[in-house]
Amino acid sequence: MAEARPQTRRFRDLLEDRRFLAPALITPAALFIVLLVGAPLVLAVYLSMTDATAGQLTGKFIWFHNFTEAWHNDNFRRALRNTIVFTLASQAIVLVGAGILAHALVRPFRGRWFLRLLILLPWAAPVAVSTIGFLWIFDSQFSVVNWTLVHDLMPGGGHFYLYRPVNWVLGGIDHLPWVHVGKIDRLNPPQWLGQPTLAMLAIIFVQAWRILPFATVIFIAGLSSIPTEVHDAAKVDGATGLRKFWHVTLPLQLPIATVALLFGIVFTATDMTVVYILTSGGPFNSTHMLTTWAYQTGVVSSNLGEGAAISLYLLPVLLVVSVLMLLFARRVEVS
Amino acid sequence: MAENDDELEELGISTSLTRRQLVRRGLGGFLVAYAGALPKVAAAGVPKYVHKHYKNTLKIIQWSHFVPAYDVWFDKTYTKNWGAKHDTDVQVDHIALAQLPARAQAEVAAQSGHDIFGHLSPQAGLEDQVINHKEIIQEVTRKVGKVSQVGFKSCYNPKTRKWHGFPENYVPDPIHFRKDLWNQVGIKPSTWDDVRRAAPKLKALGHPVGLGMSNELDSNMLLIALMQCFGAFIQNAQARPAINSKHTIEALKMMRDIYKRGMTNEVFAWTAASNNQGYLSGRLSLAVNAISIIRSAEDANPALAQNTSVAPIPRGPVQRLGLEHVMGVYTIWKFSKQKTLAKRFIADLEMNYQGAFKNSKFYNFPAFRGAVHDYARQLAADPHKGKYNVLDLIARKYTVNLGYPGFSNAAVDEIFNTWLVPQMFAQVAQGKMTPADAASAALHEFKPIFAKWRGRGKI
Incomplete structure (x- = not known):
């Protein structure tokens, strides 16, 4: 008994x-990544150089034939273009939206926590469920x-149709030399998932809606971490409004905004749920992303x-983006 | 530090929770909770599998049928009775039809899942993963007679001489149209030209025709059927791509005209439910679909059912020739541990198809015509005054397999599964391509697919 104590x-x-402790704590995470990310990645690289079909994890080695075959397919190239547009456009919306929301929500006001909770909901809801909601x-x-656009919204038959003022606005836009937008036809309303441009817009909108809360929370954290002394000093120096935002808040917020952007890019470029549920790549395979086309093929x-x-x-694209963003974030941090 | 902690602990004057204490207390808590659960288990005994009294288990997966009564009969009556006779617990899972191909691939990838997989289109691409179903075909043929041409050409690979699936049923694909509206415009949809002429008038009445051009099953079937009416095909009888023909161009022109004159953009966002929803809501004047539309109307809107005619696909300039709406194909995976039982189940179901035919409300037509020997009489006896007699005609004369005039093969499967035919039609209808360019572009996409599967020895 007495000898057991020193052992314990x-x-x-x-x-x-x-x-001992550091490796012991890190090992499970490292194993997790190696087994669930590293091993499938190596397998994917191997499979991409074989002619493996369903149910086989081996095949004849054909080097880069699959890559060249894919490249010569119009649907693949369209999917590649769509992935870039989808990622950049949705992230642009997210960055601007999250910036505005974060600045609004960081100030104290009545009901702030409730509003923050509401804004977080799209992130908390299961993606399949919320996307099916948008599908409907x-x-x-x-x-x-469309119902709201083309039905009489005035009680008692007041003949107020929303599509009329919308058409008036669209008519104004149509006069611009470089833009052509159609008008809403009451009997043939817009097909949000049936016309290539509208379908892409719908997909981008839903993805931005999903990612926005995540970016907003990160932005709020970033804004909250700026010491109040910095704001006070800026005020003393006469910097207010946009000037303060441009010279003080933005530079200090940039590293954390970069992190949000990096995550957003990775989440968006690798997402297939939104596209799969909303359009399955249609109409006429015009909204496929690389993820959905890979799945389809x-x-x-x-x-x-x-x-x-x-x-x-x-x-490689995501790898380069990740390295660039991390380097950028580090440089900003250091400077 | 650690020594100090120990000393303080021994003296009982440690004030904060150390890491070690946290681990120790967490472990202790877990053990207490686990031990607490033991008496409950001891009292209740080892959990038992609820169906343990059966010797065997047979797992089946298939779609959620568009006629819900069929699933009720299949799950609660047929499989239960069959299971009791064969000392087998038959477990049936249902999933949405759009999920079937992906689910099949997932089971193949995992090399586990269900013993019997019910597909809704031939799956020649999975040939290497399934057993040769020849034995079941032979047994059923001996009992009820020959398999239909649709079944034969859907599930047999002449190149490898393998039955890559068992053709259980096929579904005739008629048109449904509103008698009142078509009478009003004074035209009957007998030919595709009739549809083209009537379409603008029907649209003006607020009831467009609904012919999908989207990435989904119904659109695929309809558009390939339309092509056939114009003498255009995905492949020829020798399994060579035949899409780039003047017949295809004519079919593309026809669909473009019908769309421009008499349809709305909704057809580009069509789903497998859109035909039913659009027609049953009273909006559409014509839809091409299996009889689930009219069967639903009989239950929910008898006046609409009364006002609906069911007819064969309109005739084209070359012929009147449709496709099966869906082709019910059962496959048994090579990895199944219950191959013998699975074969027995499929053979028994087909040889006694009367129940399936009746409970699907004539939706499922037996792929072996002799399996329901008097089905023409049963169709005539339906309470809806002979409305369904036409299904017999459609099934016998106007229904061919996917891939006709050739066999359904892996290349056709891939073209079908990647929606290349709806893509071709939609691009022309939306003015993105001319009919000639679209047909040529389709050939450009078809060629490598055929070459690939030919290279793999499957066609």
């Missing part, structure tokens, strides 16, 4: 030793948006090798 103590000491909102036959059409190749087109 030695074990306790080991737990307190950084050389944009439905081809029973869209609530590799899973639904049984071409595992080619599907893996398509999905890997994203990898």
